């Protein structure tokens with residue numbers, strides 16, 4: 565059986581780690597194209613100035629427009645060429661990071677997440693949008709980032725909702741990797757460079773990825789609540805460090821090399837409900853994880869453990885928690901149909917999938933979550 569595992573070349577996290585950014589730039593050359601939102605640059609200006617002077621590097625500010633579109637990627641690649649940049653830095657949230665991945669095309673890339681809201685930073689893929697902000701396509705690169713660098717002090721000072729949302733994204737990782745493993749489905753780590761369509765190189769997940777995914781879940785249960793408190797206090801504790809590592813590294817390696825299944829497909833389906841648009845990726849993934857557990861009729865103790873975790877850290881457990889106060893069966897069926905299109909990861913579940921079964925799971929998960937919260941309040 566062919567198996568594959570992919571990861572960044574180097575991962576480093578620590579308090580005030582940004583002071584070392586110049587060192588990593590220097591491993592590629594003397595200058596870097598900095599792709600970041602101006603607001604994010606402002607937050608860390610002092611550290612950037614310090615590391616620039618200390619390591620004698622030039623950072624080319626890119627005037628990043630905020631959207632990861634083909635046009636913006638082309639503009640930034642030309643800018644990098646004009647200044648003969650030795651490497652690319654993607655600093656900030658999802659869009660700056662994805663744009664940097666597209667600009668670098670798998671070469672000499674430093675990723676610096678300033679929030680721990682998703683597990684995307686470590687991966688070798690990105691999502692392209694149109695300049696108007698509509699989904700365009702997925703892009704896959706030949707390598708993961710060269711360096712993923714996390715300044716835990718910066719993460720601790722970001723709004724707590726981002727960190728909790730990241731826990732929601734990390735929550736699904738084990739259950740999706742477990743389903744993928746049980747069904748012997750392919751994982752993204754096996755793809756060579758290029759787009760998803762028509763490429764050879766199918767590969768299954770490794771035991772390594774499954775163990776990382778399981779440890780990701782165990783870390784959430786152990787340290788999630790205290791990490792949230794730590795973030796509320798804008799301070800770095802071992803619990804927060806463990807959750808940052810779980811949200812970004814463990815979940816990132818776990819999803820990419822362990823595989824996605826029902827939870828992320830249901831998440832994608834849920835985006836067709838307008839009410840969910842104000843909620844973050846990880847918040848929707850948390851509820852979708854509960855729906856996956858209902859769909860696969862998971863052990864009730866396990867389901868209760870997940871519900872208790874979500875309520876303890878403030879993650880959604882029912883549709884109302886993600887902005888959907890009332891919904892018809894037809895609307896839920898539309899969500900389920902979207903989750904069940906042939907290219908969706910839901911077909912990595914270890915049994916045949918129908919839209920009706922997925923709709924039922926979403927509706928029952930909503931009721932179970934509601935009931936759990938009510939019983940807790942009594």
Ligand SMILES: [Zn+2]
Nearest residue numbers: 682683733849
């Ligand atoms: Zn995700």
